[in-house]
């Protein structure tokens with residue numbers, strides 16, 4: 520599958536290589552494509568320079584490493600090292616996201632004995648996990664022709680797997696390649712490396728944007744809402760959840776105001792869903808999460 524670059528910009532020009540492993544200019548900004556995955560970042564070469572080992576390892580883990588990919592990735596890494604105008608350290612925090620926790624979902628499922636006081640709590644949360652609720656919210660939206668859904672920050676892809684049936688085109692965008700390739704395994708989805716703080720989708724190109732537990736990690740959540748609004752088609756929807764709604768202090772009225780300043784109207788709001796993260800059989804986290812659905816009006 521090669522990514523539909525028209526979702527990223529209008530003016531698309533292949534500068535070198537080919538659609539599988541090549542360098543494009545998208546609205547004059549360079550986009551490096553490795554094995555069909557565009558690196559839509561403020562500086563893709565810096566990212567490849569900073570995360571070269573993790574990138575190669577991630578493609579290899581998913582059986583997607585070949586000579587053409589390795590050659591282009593090495594060229595970009597060497598350019599990042601030798602070009603004085605490329606600052607690979609500026610992108611370094613991104614490298615921290617190549618962690619197992621984010622990319623494996625809940626790797627350590629804990630099933631307590633029926634007599635454990637935790638049993639009813641875990642059973643209740645698992646009966647309707649957060650990703651099932653969010654997928655249902657998507658399913659409840661009116662559906663037109665050729666619906667394009669973008670999920671930002673899919674992690675291991677627990678939600679993405681539930682979105683596939685709701686989309687004609689499903690795009691997954693994460694700044695961690697390891698997470699992205701895991702999320703995209705065995706799924707008919709288009710994958711894109713993107714930093715949600717440097718939003719790279721074309722204006723009015725998406726019908727639904729969904730971000731489960733990502734907005735609280737961003738440097739600039741207000742700018743993110745503006746970017747999302749621009750990228751949605753009129754009548755399109757943003758659906759998000761967050762365990763830490765600091766951007767609106769957890770208050771619905773503040774959220775409504777913020778959204779309306781961005782051209783979005785709050786359509787659905789829910790508090791106190793529980794999000795379970797299992798790090799080990801002895802380390803379980805449960806977050807109180809807010810859910811939001813807003814329409815581009």
Ligand SMILES: C[S@@+](CC[C@H](N)C(=O)[O-])C[C@H]1O[C@@H](n2cnc3c(N)ncnc32)[C@H](O)[C@@H]1O
Pocket residue numbers: 616621671672673674675677692693694695698713714715716730731732733736737
């Ligand atoms: C807390 S995890 C949530 C994963 C999944 N959505 C879930 O709820 O289980 C955050 C995800 O967002 C990604 N992420 C964090 N900051 C990001 C950013 N600025 N741009 C794009 N993705 C980001 C991480 O790599 C990770 O996959």
